[in-house]
Amino acid sequence: MAFAKLDNEDATDGVGSRRHSLQAMLKRRANTKGRVARQIADSGFYHVTCRGNGRQLLFEDDEDRLHYLALLENKARSHEVAVLAWCLMDNHVHLLLDDPKNEVSHMMHGLTTAYAQYFNSKTGHVGAVFQGRFTGVPITDDRQ
Numbered sequence: 001m002a003f004a005k006l007d008n009e010d011a012t013d014g015v016g017s018r019r020h021s022l023q024a025m026l027k028r029r030a031n032t033k034g035r036v037a038r039q040i041a042d043s044g045f046y047h048v049t050c051r052g053n054g055r056q057l058l059f060e061d062d063e064d065r066l067h068y069l070a071l072l073e074n075k076a077r078s079h080e081v082a083v084l085a086w087c088l089m090d091n092h093v094h095l096l097l098d099d100p101k102n103e104v105s106h107m108m109h110g111l112t113t114a115y116a117q118y119f120n121s122k123t124g125h126v127g128a129v130f131q132g133r134f135t136g137v138p139i140t141d142d143r144q
Contacts, residue, residue, distance in 0.1 A: 044100040045084075045139040050112060051092040053128045058091055058115075060123065068093075071114050079107040096139075108134045 052058045059065045065088050072095075076083050082098040097104055116129035 039136075039138050040102060043139060044098055046095075046097045046099060046104055046136045047139055048095040048097055048104065048108065048134055048136045049092060050108070050134040051131045053131045055091050055131070056129075058093065058119070058129065059088060064119065064122075067118055068115055071111055071118075075107045075111040075114070079103040079110075081107050097136075104136055108136070 059068065068088065069086070072083060072086065075081075076097075080101055081103055083095060084098055085094075085096040087094040097107075099107075112130050112134065119125060119129050120127075
């Protein structure tokens with residue numbers, strides 16, 4: 001848990017002041033915005049993308065691509081998500097998914113974590129492999 005630095009107005013010289021300090025900190029925290037919730041597709045279909053951190057390469061060779069696809073198959077099966085189409089570019093991925101049980105977030109978390117561990121172990125890379133969270137756009141019509 002992160003602790004906020006107390007301002008002078010939040011000085012703690014007694015129980016009442018500590019209570020005021022905590023209330024002021026909670027009020028400041030309540031005014032901050034968190035992440036925007038993902039949109040849920042009524043159809044269950046999503047166009048998912050994820051990109052390498054800083055647009056770095058995600059796949060250095062075909063072995064990496066095959067490993068990613070094996071992980072994708074495993075995670076999709078365990079979360080009951082159907083992979084309808086995929087496109088692996090050097091530094092990003094496109095997936096077309098059918099997710100009737102709203103499991104895409106859990107599936108993608110497992111997939112990106114497992115692949116990042118593989119990639120970092122293989123290459124000696126340290127740190128994030130993927131740039132932020134994946135993007136999942138609900139598909140609402142044939143034009144998408």
